[in-house]
Amino acid sequence: MLMVSCTDDSEEKGYTLELVSYANQLEDVTPVASRRAPSAPSGYEPYVTQHPEAVEESHAIGLFLTIPPTEYSYRRFVYETDHWKSYAVVQQSKTYYFYGFLPMSAVENPSITPYGGNFSQGATITLPNLKSLGDKDVCVITGVKGSEDPTDDVTVTAGSYLYQAKGRDQNNVSLLFDHIFSAVQFSIRVDAGYGALRTIRLKSVVLKTETAATVDASIEFRPYVTPTVTFTQKGTEKGQVVLLDTERELTTSYENLGELIYIAKSARSDLKLVSVYDIYDRYGNLLREDCVSENKLDVLSTVDRGQKRNVKLTVDPTYILQLSEDDVDNPPFVVN
DSSP: OOEEOOSOOTTOOSEEOEEEEEEEOOBOSSOOOOOOSTTSOTTEEEHHHHOTTHHHHTOEEEEEEEETTTEEEEEEEEEETTEEEOOOEEOTTOEEEEEEEEOGGGOSSOEEEEGGGOGGGOEEEEEEEEESEESOOOEEEEEEEEESSTTOOOOOOTTOOEEEOOSTTOOEEEEEEEESSEEEEEEEEEOHHHHTTEEEEEEEEEEEEEEEEEEEEEEEEETTEEEEEEEEEEEEEEEEEEEEOSOEEOOSSOEEEEEEEEEOTTTTTSEEEEEEEEEEETTSOEEEEEEEEEEEOGGGTTOOTTBEEEEEEEEOOSSOSOOOTTSOSSOSSOOO
């Protein structure tokens, strides 16, 4: 899948870049390695395979084209229809180091500084005011590889950011991306035994953290070293994201609660689910209204960035708190 930029920038002289982008697959609890296109290492896949919404939402790459020691320009690549469009240009025979991230919609006013005063030695990118809990899968460039022909069989090496610019129509660049957040997908069901006696209707589910809702992310890039990501909390507002805000009757089969949620490291050790629900007997009589349940999620504290945990929740009380008039006199359960 070749994603091609378009016309030259009217203010610069040079040749346009043509991009292919790959994102590191989110690692499940039991990861399975998968080798994709020849130009992507094992465990990577085309970004639009992982994020098909990139077309509709016009995802964009924020790319810092740096020239050692300290010169750089900031360019935008937007995915439209079936390729990346940009006005970024490079000058033939000039040496660049590419650093960047996506999607740009998650960040305003990113900044970059050279490591040790020289971009050839690395860089630090600051992404301010990110949500500690949210729906944006922020990724950073972890590998760059150029080729003169888009059909060349190339392999991108993680940790290489160097690019030597070529002549017209010869600047084909493959980029690797990796995730700076961990991810979680919730699903829920009711136990079959309890479900035969009671109906649970969820009214809302909110994932909350006692840490800050907003963080600054600082990513340090060094040649052939895995980038380090540091989150700094900002403000006093606590983070939260709504997983369900419409009434839903639980079944005995797992059903997803919301979409995939991305979590900053600063928030993942202090999470809880807050649920509001009504309870009905098996004849449809309302027994308890607007019950509130809070569940701590310690299982997410060890989920590292680039990893995904599928959390399956089962409503399975150990006893029935309240009998209804329509319940049988001698039910097969214990009342405490």
